[in-house]
Amino acid sequence: SSGINAEYGNLGNTCFMNSIIQCLSHSRIVREYFLSRKYKEHLSGTSKMQGRLAEEFASLLSDMWSGKSDVVTPNKFKSAVAKSAPRFVGYSQQDSQEFLRFFLEGLHEDLNRGKKGKRRMEDPPKGLTDAQLAEHRWREYLAYDNSSIVNIFVGLLKSTLT
Secondary structure (H helix, E strand, O other): OOOOOOEEOOOOOOHHHHHHHHHHHOOHHHHHHHHOOHHHHHOOOOOOOOOHHHHHHHHHHHHHHHOOOOEEOOHHHHHHHHHHOHHHOOOOOOOHHHHHHHHHHHHHHHHOOOOOOOOOOOOOOOOOOHHHHHHHHHHHHHHHOOOHHHHHHOOOOOOOOO
């Protein structure tokens, strides 16, 4: 798609949500993942949200980019958000960063292919280089948290003081 094809309608005081949806919808990798319906291959059968956020986000993106409507109002999407996070019920102003964190965590849960249950962190073998230790810890992380959202938005950093 070369550009968004519909205006985005505001629901009350929901610009905190709208700004995040606009940003994510303009992230090519996110948009293509949902519009191509590839996300359906990754829906988790054990998500508390039962795929609701991923499905409604995909539907909203489809409406926004299809060219079938002049204005898209995210009523169903907002309803799915409210069911998953009661703090977003109603139309009062919220924090965009808080919404982004909730939303990405919710999408991750809907799409997580990792193990369920209590995490087990093993002591790494002795004598590993920093790169080897990072690889070991990253594999442990991905064993439980493995989704397209992690692939797009999560990384491993090394911080050093000099």
